[in-house]
Amino acid sequence: MPAIRTARERAREELTREIKQEARRQLASVGAQQLSLRAVARELGMASSALYRYFAGRDELLTALIIDAYDELGDVADRTLAGAAQDTPRDRWCALWTATRDWARANPHEFALVYGTPVPGYSAPRATVEPAARLPLALLGVVRDAPLRPTPPGPPPRGALPGQLSALAAALAPGLPPHVLARAVSAWVQLVGLIGFELHGHLVGSLDPAGDLFAWTAEQTADALGL
Amino acid sequence: MPAIRTARERAREELTREIKQEARRQLASVGAQQLSLRAVARELGMASSALYRYFAGRDELLTALIIDAYDELGDVADRTLAGAAQDTPRDRWCALWTATRDWARANPHEFALVYGTPVPGYSAPRATVEPAARLPLALLGVVRDAPLRPTPPGPPPRGALPGQLSALAAALAPGLPPHVLARAVSAWVQLVGLIGFELHGHLVGSLDPAGDLFAWTAEQTADALGL
């Protein structure tokens, strides 16, 4: 019954949204480190102390922004896949890569917030793991649902890795060979790592602009997976 | 003539070193974000304002720490290669990977400082690029000096990438085929990306502990390079 709510509840929900919205604006313009509760309150025309009625502190506000960022990236992935339903799996894979990079370049601070250095003493709350998994799940879904060319097995997993891989496969992609799953994880690391390198300037002077390197890496990983 | 210096010069050098040392200690314990000039000064028993005689500000102090961290990582790489001079190139490659991960796990805040989200509005000064290049150069050196098994060429580089790769090859590893150089770059991204994922908790619950995944990735990249 979302219609019959007290005026207080509606106001609270609206203000919570406005606070997040303004915080997001500041995040986009100055980054997470410089995000200031007082500045958010100032911009909203309220006392900074009043903000604590809605968020327990800076960390909780940042957590909300992290979840939003993960969800937005997950939405981008879902939309991309929906728009490429008729394409080959390989094209869907590359489309996901491109969409992720485009989002990251358009929202560098949001990308840094979720895939960069965590804020100190901050450990991701439970609520973040589900939205965080959306992008890797979308990537894995393309691999899972595709007819894969056979690929050479590569180096054998050792130690705890075979168990970890089979547990992961059982939960997410039953039937996927372990070495393919391992390569999918590698691809995910490459996707995020390469975007991070580009955004944080580690490629400046050698491989910047990185668009073509990025496209090559997407194809390289698709090859390795047998897509 | 480093012997004949005024007392002032010697004191300045020593204090500069002590400031960096204390800052490093704080960096290791609380991270870059929480690094406080005032706390450093307090610990050294001096007024915070006096610190500005030695470093123009927090950013400059952080830059000094960044350079130190890159150099320490470079030293680790050099020492590792020196200690593995008799090993096969493949073993040298894997030893570099392991040493890098070990250093990162022992110095997570330093790793985050150099490979994590840059501080806001901060762009790496010229002085950092040379020490920053030491680890990738060491990795590339192993590949350059090794007899490589022929590997399938993989997807062709397009757009600006062939030019970037040949310029890079000309400067660092003449004669290295472009697709091998591209894979070396990919491997570098994977090395740093995987360590970042592990340190920042992105693998918790699925592939953590990540030691065996890491070893597998090292071997996988070695295979791809023909090592």
Added chain:
DNA sequence: TCCTTTTCGAGAGCACTGCTCTCGCTTCGA
């Protein structure tokens, strides 16, 4: 309708931060 309980916003205040400026003291070099 009244009255209690809960919710809320504002303000003051605390303990911090980075950074600047000034004021004396010490050291250096001509």
Added chain:
DNA sequence: TCGAAGCGAGAGCAGTGCTCTCGAAAAGGA
């Protein structure tokens, strides 16, 4: 020897996250 330069300390400014209290407003039971 004496002026200049380097240096440390202190006060101060503007900003931060966060807490506490107080009065007003809304909510809901009697």
